[in-house]
Amino acid sequence: MAGFFLTLEGPEGAGKTTHTRLLARVLQQEGYQVVATREPGGTRLGEAVRTLLLAQDTGAISPMAETLLYLAARAEHVARVIRPALETGAVVICDRFLHSTLAYQGYGRGLPLGVLLELNRAATAGLEPDHTFVLDVDVAEGLQRVGRTRDRLEAEDISFHQRVRQGFLELAAREQRVTVVPTGGGIEATAGLLAGKVKEVLRAHAGRK
Ligand code: Z5A
Numbered sequence: 001m002a003g004f005f006l007t008l009e010g011p012e013g014a015g016k017t018t019h020t021r022l023l024a025r026v027l028q029q030e031g032y033q034v035v036a037t038r039e040p041g042g043t044r045l046g047e048a049v050r051t052l053l054l055a056q057d058t059g060a061i062s063p064m065a066e067t068l069l070y071l072a073a074r075a076e077h078v079a080r081v082i083r084p085a086l087e088t089g090a091v092v093i094c095d096r097f098l099h100s101t102l103a104y105q106g107y108g109r110g111l112p113l114g115v116l117l118e119l120n121r122a123a124t125a126g127l128e129p130d131h132t133f134v135l136d137v138d139v140a141e142g143l144q145r146v147g148r149t150r151d152r153l154e155a156e157d158i159s160f161h162q163r164v165r166q167g168f169l170e171l172a173a174r175e176q177r178v179t180v181v182p183t184g185g186g187i188e189a190t191a192g193l194l195a196g197k198v199k200e201v202l203r204a205h206a207g208r209k
Contacts, residue, residue, distance in 0.1 A: 003086035007097040010135035011165040013142030035085040038095035046073040054151040063109035071123040107167025
């Protein structure tokens with residue numbers, strides 16, 4: 001495919017929303033065509049599923065039902081937004097994708113990673129990120145950044161969030177296409193660090209074409 005598919009991942013309050021926006025701006029200034037989007041979301045169905053998944057009054061749902069809702073949103077998102085944008089040559093930046101499913105529903109909820117990978121493959125017709133950046137933050141600091149009004153997942157206990165963070169770090173240690181970016185230096189420093197790493201990856205990709 002002509003474009004490049006980047007995902008930003010990480011625990012609560014790592015700064016994915018902030019850095020999706022800042023990175024999109026930097027890449028646009030460099031002349032890239034950029035599509036910035038998020039999960040769950042990015043389509044009408046995805047935004048409706050997001051509301052359902054994050055609402056406190058949805059309450060506890062089974063891990064598999066939760067997974068299938070995220071993947072229903074993803075299937076629509078890939079088919080209607082991400083794949084078409086990649087086909088036009090855009091750099092797609094997605095705030096959360098596959099690695100969130102592995103970290104939250106796998107490491108967090110305890111579903112087997114192999115099952116999640118298989119279901120994800122079906123939902124995306126095999127589309128995977130070209131590169132993933134895990135924005136890392138200490139769990140307590142991330143929850144503090146997010147503030148007091150917590151959605152259904154943010155309200156999980158601290159050990160859930162610790163398993164999720166550990167999951168992201170383990171996935172990154174296993175996969176060459178996943179890079180960890182520490183966020184402890186503040187927004188500006190993190191934005192600079194991330195932009196530098198993204199540009200390196202895009203240059204390497206262009207060199208391979
Ligand atoms: N989920 C899942 O379980 N399975 C899946 O497959 C997928 C998702 C795709 C999505 O909710 C939820 O769905 C999420 C995972 C789950 N769990 N929860 N909750 P979301 O997208 O609304 O939630 P989130 O991804 O955790 O986003 P967030 O709460 O909006 O956090 P963020 O995007 O990482 O951070 P932010 O909004 O950019 O920044 C938060 C604050 O920190 C803000 O005031 C910033 O100015 C500040 N900030 C940002 N960076 C820094 C640094 N570096 N230093 C200091 N302060 C900073």
